[in-house]
Amino acid sequence: MRSTSAPSLVLDRVSAGYGGAAVIEDVSFSVRSGEVACVVGPNGAGKSTLLRAITRDAVLISGRILLAGEDISETAGNDLVRRGLAWVPQLDDVFPILTVRENLELGGYSLDRRRMRARVEEVVAIFPLLSRLLGRVAGQLSGGERKLLAIGRALMPGPSAVLLDEPTAGLSPEMTQLVLNTHVEELRQSGVAVLLVEQRALEAIAVSSEVHVMVDGRLRVSKQARLLTDGEELARLFLGE
Amino acid sequence: MSAATQLYLATVSVYICVNVIASWALDIQFGVTGVLNFSFVVFQAAGAYTAAILSLGPSSSSGGFQRYVGGWRLPFPVPIIGAMVVGAVLAGVVGLVSLRRLRSDYQAMVMLVVSVIATIVAESQTGLVNGVAGISLVANPMVSLIHATRQTQIWIFVLFCVFCMALVGVVMYATVYSPFGRVLRAVRENDRAIEALGRNANRHRMQAFVIGGALAGLSGALLVEFIGAWAPNGWFYPETFVFFTAVIVGGRGSLTGVAVGAALVGVGVQQAVEYLPITLNPSVIASLEWIITGILTLVFLWTRPQGLLPERRRRFPTPWRSDAPELAERSAATKGDERG
Amino acid sequence: MGVLMSAIGFGIVTASILAVSSVGFTLQFSVTNVFNLSFGSVMTGTGFIAYALNTSGVSIWASMAIGALCGGVISVALNWLIFGRFIRHGISRFGMVIVTIATGLICDNTIQAFVGPTFYAYNAQPGKAFNLAGMLLTGQELIIIVIAAVMMTATHVGLKSTRLGAAMRGLSVNASLARACGVPTRRVVAVAWFASGVMAGIGSVALFLDTSTFAATTGSQFLIMVIAAAVLGGVGSAEGAVVGALVVGLATEITAAYWNPELKDVVAFVVLILVLLVRPQGMFSQLSSERTAVG
Ligand SMILES: Nc1ncnc2c1ncn2[C@@H]1O[C@H](COP(=O)(O)OP(=O)(O)OP(=O)(O)O)[C@@H](O)[C@H]1O
Numbered sequence A: 001m002r003s004t005s006a007p008s009l010v011l012d013r014v015s016a017g018y019g020g021a022a023v024i025e026d027v028s029f030s031v032r033s034g035e036v037a038c039v040v041g042p043n044g045a046g047k048s049t050l051l052r053a054i055t056r057d058a059v060l061i062s063g064r065i066l067l068a069g070e071d072i073s074e075t076a077g078n079d080l081v082r083r084g085l086a087w088v089p090q091l092d093d094v095f096p097i098l099t100v101r102e103n104l105e106l107g108g109y110s111l112d113r114r115r116m117r118a119r120v121e122e123v124v125a126i127f128p129l130l131s132r133l134l135g136r137v138a139g140q141l142s143g144g145e146r147k148l149l150a151i152g153r154a155l156m157p158g159p160s161a162v163l164l165d166e167p168t169a170g171l172s173p174e175m176t177q178l179v180l181n182t183h184v185e186e187l188r189q190s191g192v193a194v195l196l197v198e199q200r201a202l203e204a205i206a207v208s209s210e211v212h213v214m215v216d217g218r219l220r221v222s223k224q225a226r227l228l229t230d231g232e233e234l235a236r237l238f239l240g241e
Numbered sequence B: 001m002s003a004a005t006q007l008y009l010a011t012v013s014v015y016i017c018v019n020v021i022a023s024w025a026l027d028i029q030f031g032v033t034g035v036l037n038f039s040f041v042v043f044q045a046a047g048a049y050t051a052a053i054l055s056l057g058p059s060s061s062s063g064g065f066q067r068y069v070g071g072w073r074l075p076f077p078v079p080i081i082g083a084m085v086v087g088a089v090l091a092g093v094v095g096l097v098s099l100r101r102l103r104s105d106y107q108a109m110v111m112l113v114v115s116v117i118a119t120i121v122a123e124s125q126t127g128l129v130n131g132v133a134g135i136s137l138v139a140n141p142m143v144s145l146i147h148a149t150r151q152t153q154i155w156i157f158v159l160f161c162v163f164c165m166a167l168v169g170v171v172m173y174a175t176v177y178s179p180f181g182r183v184l185r186a187v188r189e190n191d192r193a194i195e196a197l198g199r200n201a202n203r204h205r206m207q208a209f210v211i212g213g214a215l216a217g218l219s220g221a222l223l224v225e226f227i228g229a230w231a232p233n234g235w236f237y238p239e240t241f242v243f244f245t246a247v248i249v250g251g252r253g254s255l256t257g258v259a260v261g262a263a264l265v266g267v268g269v270q271q272a273v274e275y276l277p278i279t280l281n282p283s284v285i286a287s288l289e290w291i292i293t294g295i296l297t298l299v300f301l302w303t304r305p306q307g308l309l310p311e312r313r314r315r316f317p318t319p320w321r322s323d324a325p326e327l328a329e330r331s332a333a334t335k336g337d338e339r340g
Numbered sequence C: 001m002g003v004l005m006s007a008i009g010f011g012i013v014t015a016s017i018l019a020v021s022s023v024g025f026t027l028q029f030s031v032t033n034v035f036n037l038s039f040g041s042v043m044t045g046t047g048f049i050a051y052a053l054n055t056s057g058v059s060i061w062a063s064m065a066i067g068a069l070c071g072g073v074i075s076v077a078l079n080w081l082i083f084g085r086f087i088r089h090g091i092s093r094f095g096m097v098i099v100t101i102a103t104g105l106i107c108d109n110t111i112q113a114f115v116g117p118t119f120y121a122y123n124a125q126p127g128k129a130f131n132l133a134g135m136l137l138t139g140q141e142l143i144i145i146v147i148a149a150v151m152m153t154a155t156h157v158g159l160k161s162t163r164l165g166a167a168m169r170g171l172s173v174n175a176s177l178a179r180a181c182g183v184p185t186r187r188v189v190a191v192a193w194f195a196s197g198v199m200a201g202i203g204s205v206a207l208f209l210d211t212s213t214f215a216a217t218t219g220s221q222f223l224i225m226v227i228a229a230a231v232l233g234g235v236g237s238a239e240g241a242v243v244g245a246l247v248v249g250l251a252t253e254i255t256a257a258y259w260n261p262e263l264k265d266v267v268a269f270v271v272l273i274l275v276l277l278v279r280p281q282g283m284f285s286q287l288s289s290e291r292t293a294v295g
C-alpha cells in the first residue's frame, strides 16, 4: 500500500555547494508521503549540505527538487514553508532570544493569526513537555527541550515534508528513543514525508523505510531499510566499499 | 619657469612624497596587518605638532601670539626624528588601549572616537597646540641650513622629501616582503591560526601599529616644515579616509600600488577638481573632492577590491571578500531569498 | 541643587533626542548587522528637508513628521542602492565599515555643496518655560520629551507584541531560520531601514531645535553620541539604547554644568571607548558578535 503513494519529495541529480566547488554531486532519491528516508554517512560527507540545498541555504548548482510534484528548485527560501516544507537544522535550530511561545508563533508565521494560535495549542499537545516552558526564553532550554521546541516549531505550519538534521545529536538514549520512535514515527503515520539525517545509523535505520549512505558528497548506496539491518555491512558501506 | 610655477610644482612634489609616506604607514597597519586605524591622521598631526614645537622655540619667543607646550629650537633633523618618536609612542599608547581582539567594526569605532577626542582636546585646551588657530610660522629647515636663494632652498627641501620617501620605501619593501611581513599578513588573514602557532597576534599588530605611527609622524613633520602651519581643521577625522581610499585604490598590501594610489587620490583628485573648467566656490570644491573620494572608494570596493596593482602574494583570498564560510553562508542566504 | 536640577533637565532633553536616534541606529543594526556610520548623514539630510518645509511655512512639528518619512525613504534607498548590494556582493564586515563611512562622506558633502558652510536655524518658538522641580524646560523641550516617550513605547510594543516585531527579533539572531519560517527577510530588512530612517529624522529635527543652529556636519558630529548610547546599552538592544541614552545625556549635561562645557562630549566618548573595550556587547545585548550581515 505504501509503495503506491506518490513520491512527495524528489531530488533529481542534485549538485550543490557554497559558491565554490560542488560539495554534493549528482544526488537523486525520493521520499514518499508517510515514509521515512534516512541519510547516513561520516562527518563532512555533505548530509547537511544536502538538506540546505533543499532549503536554499546552499547554492543549488544543478538538478531539480520537486515537492508534491511541483518544482521548487527556483522557489524563494521564505516561500518553501508555504509549499509545505519544514526544516530543523542541525545547529541554531531555535531563536534563542525569543520565548518558547514566540518561537512557535514565528514557526507559524505563514499562517493567519487565528490559525497560528490554535496551532500552538495543537503542537503543545504533541509535545506536552513544552507546555510548562512556554514563557521561558529558548536560549535557556536544555539540549533536549530545545530540540523538541525546534521540531515543534517546524511542525507549526502543518508541513507535508519535514527535513530533520541529526535531531538526536547530544540527546540521552531515552530522548533519542522519544524523538525517533515516538515523534518521527507519529509524523510518518500522519502522512508526512520525513527526510532524516542521522549519525546514529542503526537507530535511524530502525525507523526508516529507505536508507541512503552518503560518502564524500555522493550517494554510495540506496537500499530498503529492511535489507540493511546487519551492522557489519553498514560499516563496510561507511568505509566506502 | 616663473617663481609661482616653481612653487606650485614643488608643492605638488612635497604633497606626493608626504602622501606616499603616510599611505605606506597606513598600509602596514591596515593593508598588511588588518588594523582599521581610523585615527591615523592623529598620528600625522602629532608628528606635525612635534616638529613645529621642536623647531619654533618657546612660544614667548614669537611675541607670544601663539601658545603651546614646551618649545625648543633644535637643529635640522632633530625635530623630524622627534616627530617620528612621538608618533611611535602615541601609537604605542593608543595601541595598548585599542588593539584587542574586537569585532573589526567596533575597533574602527574606537579609533574613530580617539580621533574625535584628540580634535576636541586640541581645540579646547588652547595652551596645548594653540587651539583652533593652530601653530604657524614653522620655517623650512633649509632656510637656516643653506645659503641660497629661496627658490633653491625650496627645491632642496623637495629633494629631501624625495630622499625620505625613497628611504621609507626601501625600509618598507624590506619589511613587508620579509618573513616578518608574512607574519603580519597572516595576522590579517587569520589571527586565530597565528595564535595556534604560539605567536601573539596582538604583539604583531602592535609592532605594525608603532611602525605606522612613526612613519605617520614623519609625514606630518615634512608637511608642516614645508607649509609652515598646522591646525585642527586640517586633521579632522574624515581626513584619515583619504589615506584609506589611497590604499584601497592602489591595492591593499601592495607597496607600489599604494604609492600610486596615494599620488592619485591624495593629490590627483584635488588637482583634477581645481582644474575643472567651471568656476565653483571654494567650499563646493572641497565638498566635490570628498564626494569623488567617497565614490572612488565605493567603485573600487565593488569592481576592483584588490586595487589597481594588487598585492603580489595571491595565496590569500581577496581581503575584501569575507572568509569562505561566511561568504558562502551569505551568498547562499541571498540566493535563497525572495525576489524583489 | 539648582545647578544639578537644571543640568538634569537638559540631560533629559538630550537623552530623549539620543534615545530616539540610538534606538533607530540599534534597531537597524540588530536586524541587518550593519554598523551604519552614515546614520548621521541621514539625520542631517532629514534635518534640512524639514528646514526647507519649515521655512516655506509648514509648522515645525509637521516638518518633523514629513522629514521623518523622507528619512525612512532615504534610509531604505541607501540600503537598496548601496549597502544591500555590497552585502550580497559578499563584502566583509571590515569592508562594510568603509562602505558606510564612504556613503556618509558622500551624503554629507553633497548636502554641504548645496547648503554651504553656513549655519541654519528653524523658524520655531521655544514656547514659554515651565519649572518642573527646578528643571526649567521650554514647551518645545517638553514636546520633544513626549515624542521620544511615545516613540520608545511604540517601538517596545511593536517589537514585543506584533508578528513583525517577533520576525525582526528572530531575524536578528538567525536569518536563515527566520526565512525557513516564512519570514520575507528582505522586506523585514527594508522595514528596519525605514524605521531607522524615521527615527533619524525625528532625532535630527529635535536635535537641531535643541542646538538652535545646525550645519551640514551637525548630524555626523552627533553620530558618535548616538553610537555611544547604543553601544553602552548593548548594540542591538532597544531597551539598552534607551538606558544608554539616559546615561550619556545626563553624564554630558552634568559635566557641562560642573566642569567644562567644551569637554562634555569627551565624557561620552570616553564612556564609549571604555564600554567597547571592556564589555563590547554592552549591558543588555543578547546578540552574539559573530553574525553575518543581512541585506
Ligand atoms: N557554510 C559553508 N561554507 C562552506 N563550506 C561548508 C559550509 N558548510 C559546510 N561546508 C563544507 O561542506 C562539506 C560538507 O559539510 P556538511 O555540513 O554538509 O557535512 P555533514 O555530512 O552534515 O557532516 P556532519 O555529520 O559532521 O554534520 C564539509 O567539507 C564542510 O566543511
Ligand SMILES: [Mg+2]
Pocket (backbone or CB within 6 Å): A047, A048, A049, A090, A165
Ligand atoms: Mg551535518
